[in-house]
Amino acid sequence: MRSKILNALFSLxxxxxxxxxxxxxxxxxxxxxxxxxxxxxxxxxxxxxxxxDPFYVxxxxxxxxxxxxxxxxxxxxxxxxxxxxxxxxxxxSALLGSTALILALxxxxxxxxxxxxxxxxxxxxxxxxxxxxILATLLQYLFAIKWGLLPIAKWEGIQSMIxxxxxLALVPAAFIAKQVRENVIKIRESDFMLLAxxxxxxxxxxxxxxxxxxxxxxxxxxxxxxxxNILTGSFLIERIFAIPGLGxxxxxxxxxxxxxxxxxxxxxxxxxxxxxxxxxxxxxxLVDVRVKEKQYA
Amino acid sequence: xxxxxxxxxxxENKAPKEIYKIxxxxxxxxxxxxFARDLHSVNVLHNLFEGLFKQxxxxxxxxxLCSSYEVFDGGKTYRFxxxxxxxxxxxxxxxxxxxxxxxxxxxPKSNAPYAHQxxxxxxxxxxxxxxxxxxxxxxxxxxxxxxxxxxxxPVAHFVELLTLHSFLPVAQKAVxxxxxxxxDPATFVCNxxxxxxxxxxxxxxxxxxxxxxxxxxxxxxxxVEIYTMNNETALHLFENKELNWVGSPLGTIPIDARRAxxxxxxxxxxxxxxxxxxxxxxxxxxxxxxxxxxxxxxNRQRIIDxxxxxxxxxxxxxxxxFFDLKMPEDSVYNPDLAQQMFAEFKxxxxxxxxxxxIYSNSETNHRIAxxxxxxxxxxxxxxxxxxxxxxxxxxxxxxxxxxDLAIGxxxxxxxxxSDFLEVFKEGTTATNNTGWENAxxxxxxxxxxxxMDQSTRRELLSQAQNILIDEMPMIxxxxxxxxxxxxxxxxxxxxxxxxxLDFVDAQ
Numbered sequence: 001m002r003s004k005i006l007n008a009l010f011s012l013x014x015x016x017x018x019x020x021x022x023x024x025x026x027x028x029x030x031x032x033x034x035x036x037x038x039x040x041x042x043x044x045x046x047x048x049x050x051x052x053d054p055f056y057v058x059x060x061x062x063x064x065x066x067x068x069x070x071x072x073x074x075x076x077x078x079x080x081x082x083x084x085x086x087x088x089x090x091x092x093s094a095l096l097g098s099t100a101l102i103l104a105l106x107x108x109x110x111x112x113x114x115x116x117x118x119x120x121x122x123x124x125x126x127x128x129x130x131x132x133x134i135l136a137t138l139l140q141y142l143f144a145i146k147w148g149l150l151p152i153a154k155w156e157g158i159q160s161m162i163x164x165x166x167x168l169a170l171v172p173a174a175f176i177a178k179q180v181r182e183n184v185i186k187i188r189e190s191d192f193m194l195l196a197x198x199x200x201x202x203x204x205x206x207x208x209x210x211x212x213x214x215x216x217x218x219x220x221x222x223x224x225x226x227x228x229n230i231l232t233g234s235f236l237i238e239r240i241f242a243i244p245g246l247g248x249x250x251x252x253x254x255x256x257x258x259x260x261x262x263x264x265x266x267x268x269x270x271x272x273x274x275x276x277x278x279x280x281x282x283x284x285x286l287v288d289v290r291v292k293e294k295q296y297a
Numbered sequence: 298x299x300x301x302x303x304x305x306x307x308x309e310n311k312a313p314k315e316i317y318k319i320x321x322x323x324x325x326x327x328x329x330x331x332f333a334r335d336l337h338s339v340n341v342l343h344n345l346f347e348g349l350f351k352q353x354x355x356x357x358x359x360x361x362l363c364s365s366y367e368v369f370d371g372g373k374t375y376r377f378x379x380x381x382x383x384x385x386x387x388x389x390x391x392x393x394x395x396x397x398x399x400x401x402x403x404x405p406k407s408n409a410p411y412a413h414q415x416x417x418x419x420x421x422x423x424x425x426x427x428x429x430x431x432x433x434x435x436x437x438x439x440x441x442x443x444x445x446x447x448x449x450x451p452v453a454h455f456v457e458l459l460t461l462h463s464f465l466p467v468a469q470k471a472v473x474x475x476x477x478x479x480x481d482p483a484t485f486v487c488n489x490x491x492x493x494x495x496x497x498x499x500x501x502x503x504x505x506x507x508x509x510x511x512x513x514x515x516x517x518x519x520x521v522e523i524y525t526m527n528n529e530t531a532l533h534l535f536e537n538k539e540l541n542w543v544g545s546p547l548g549t550i551p552i553d554a555r556r557a558x559x560x561x562x563x564x565x566x567x568x569x570x571x572x573x574x575x576x577x578x579x580x581x582x583x584x585x586x587x588x589x590x591x592x593x594x595x596n597r598q599r600i601i602d603x604x605x606x607x608x609x610x611x612x613x614x615x616x617x618x619f620f621d622l623k624m625p626e627d628s629v630y631n632p633d634l635a636q637q638m639f640a641e642f643k644x645x646x647x648x649x650x651x652x653x654x655i656y657s658n659s660e661t662n663h664r665i666a667x668x669x670x671x672x673x674x675x676x677x678x679x680x681x682x683x684x685x686x687x688x689x690x691x692x693x694x695x696x697x698x699x700x701d702l703a704i705g706x707x708x709x710x711x712x713x714x715s716d717f718l719e720v721f722k723e724g725t726t727a728t729n730n731t732g733w734e735n736a737x738x739x740x741x742x743x744x745x746x747x748x749m750d751q752s753t754r755r756e757l758l759s760q761a762q763n764i765l766i767d768e769m770p771m772i773x774x775x776x777x778x779x780x781x782x783x784x785x786x787x788x789x790x791x792x793x794x795x796x797x798l799d800f801v802d803a804q
Contacts, residue, residue: 028689032696034706035334036727037410040426045408078327079480080498088498145533152537153530155500242526242534244500257689 072260082264093233093245112180320531354791372451517804544781594635612773733770
């Protein structure tokens with residue numbers, strides 16, 4: 001486990017370096033617009049932020065600030081620290097994301113286990129082939145605009161969470177459902193399942209104690225990466241439903257060439273992704289006896 | 298006990314709050330007047346702050362915090378008398394607040410993007426560029442209510458300049474206490490019709506009526522709520538009666554929706570022009586005949602009717618019609634003459650060529666570009682290659698002059714023709730990017746900036762524009778309009794040609 005953590009730290013360092021290098025070399029700069037700054041003003045601002053220093057100097061400064069937990073200031077939004085940006089917006093994305101994850105799991109496992117083969121096939125095919133934002137717009141049109149059952153947009157109260165959470169959950173749910181169905185079919189006929197049925201165990205016990213863990217364990221890897229993606233916010237869903245999450249900032253920071261924000265958010269996302277990967281690895285070790293044994297083999 | 302209960306019940310019968318809800322497509326970038334650049338910040342700033350002068354809904358100048366003023370010395374010295382006004386923390390607005398704000402922008406260490414707008418003040422440029430002393434900058438707060446400014450040279454439109462957000466005051470005491478004062482409603486101090494009640498970034502901003510504003514009893518609205526969201530969602534919310542105003546200036550009516558909304562769209566003239574920049578350093582565009590052929594063959598009305606659909610006006614020159622500049626009489630669309638000029642050009646340049654058209658990849662620009670491509674193919678048989686670019690990449694390409702034609706626009710910072718014409722003043726001006734410059738054009742602009750007689754000045758500016766039209770480093774397309782939708786019971790929100798929203802008369 002220790003080596004995995006060291007690996008993770010090295011990955012983070014590499015990610016920060018590559019992202020920093022790439023973003024500084026994108027054509028265009030944060031200050032250009034239809035109304036450009038005068039040459040002297042632009043030069044002064046660039047010097048102030050150290051944007052003309054060589055890469056290793058800029059990266060070095062960034063790392064030393066990072067060590068102190070300071071992710072820097074936005075170049076575009078005056079006096080906005082990246083720390084504050086993440087602190088204000090991540091909780092919103094995380095709350096919406098967690099709700100979507102729970103929904104995705106519930107729907108995915110339920111559908112994967114109980115839906116008829118053909119229904120499952122068609123519904124998952126449909127959901128997986130339609131882009132997420134079209135599903136979202138469709139849901140918004142039907143349930144909010146046409147039938148007026150739910151709020152159209154904005155982040156005000158529990159009701160406004162429902163449509164965005166469903167929109168976020170549908171595609172993962174479909175994927176999970178397919179995987180679950182595949183695994184259920186595989187595992188249903190195995191020896192230990194036959195033994196459980198012969199022993200006369202109740203349906204519930206067979207499902208929750210014997211079937212489900214074995215069905216879900218292969219999904220752990222997928223789940224870690226899914227969690228990181230959904231929790232950090234989806235740009236499109238958040239725009240459609242006017243949700244003040246982190247998703248917007250991922251995209252806008254790149255379009256604006258807001259280097260500290262690009263770096264800070266990429267680092268944050270990588271951190272979450274690596275954290276969840278490690279977490280799922282750890283859980284896997286805990287749950288799956290076979291993995292533990294392989295270690296000592 | 299009963300009396301107390303009756304008393305309480307009486308107090309609860311207040312009139313419902315008058316709240317105006319408006320959507321914006323992006324948050325203001327800064328609410329510190331000294332550092333704001335973008336239209337969204339400027340719009341909100343004009344509602345939170347008031348300077349010496351301000352613009353009314355037609356764009357005309359009227360008195361703000363200045364109650365009277367005198368001009369001496371042939372236009373080089375101005376004495377402004379301030380009225381009795383307070384900041385939103387109850388403190389008096391003093392002349393020193395103006396001086397403090399302007400001096401802090403001119404500080405060589407400050408990053409104020411528009412500090413150059415103050416360079417007309419004597420000593421300002423030298424101080425900013427590190428060549429002069431702070432004491433030599435001629436801004437004097439003689440006493441709490443008297444501000445004296447000496448200019449480098451007479452400036453004809455200095456009073457117009459003073460309506461800019463760069464000349465707004467800030468509360469010196471509050472700013473010195475906390476450099477992050479403009480980001481937090483708790484520390485925000487302003488002196489305008491509204492004050493900052495709430496600001497959740499990229500979500501919602503609430504402006505409440507400012508009880509300390511000197512004209513406070515004229516304001517009927519209780520608050521303005523500004524919601525940040527994308528334009529399509531804003532339109533949905535508007536149709537559901539959850540918003541009072543969608544569209545320009547803070548948002549945009551989605552281009553696909555304009556036809557269906559045609560009879561409900563409210564159109565306001567705007568001090569802005571859309572045009573094509575022509576890279577005159579590149580062959581074959583160095584030939585004036587080709588440039589004129591391109592302009593004369595362009596059916597602008599088609600773009601206005603089919604693409605932007607906002608009753609925009611065909612543009613013959615760079616400066617919109619508000620200013621009455623004299624322009625040549627000939628029609629701006631003349632395909633026969635265009636073909637003639639193109640034939641003349643072809644005599645000097647018989648080799649076939651393709652012209653590239655670059656533009657920032659918005660939905661509107663995609664369509665304009667396609668119409669242009671088709672137009673020139675039909676009339677001149679010219680091949681045009683379309684090159685959409687991502688926004689920042691576009692500016693990079695534009696500045697490095699690696700293009701033939703580029704779609705561009707200019708919306709005035711100052712309500713004056715010189716604001717438009719100075720875009721192309723010199724070859725090295727950051728806004729130019731065409732490689733064109735003309736000594737006569739430059740000298741006409743210089744003369745006009747010190748000419749105090751309005752009609753002579755207009756004559757000089759007309760001549761300058763005529764040089765621009767004749768030389769054609771830019772092909773004008775249309776003069777812009779603001780499109781928006783309104784609903785609800787509150788009326789009287791106005792939109793000036795500069796794109797500034799005014800809630801002062803709303804009720």
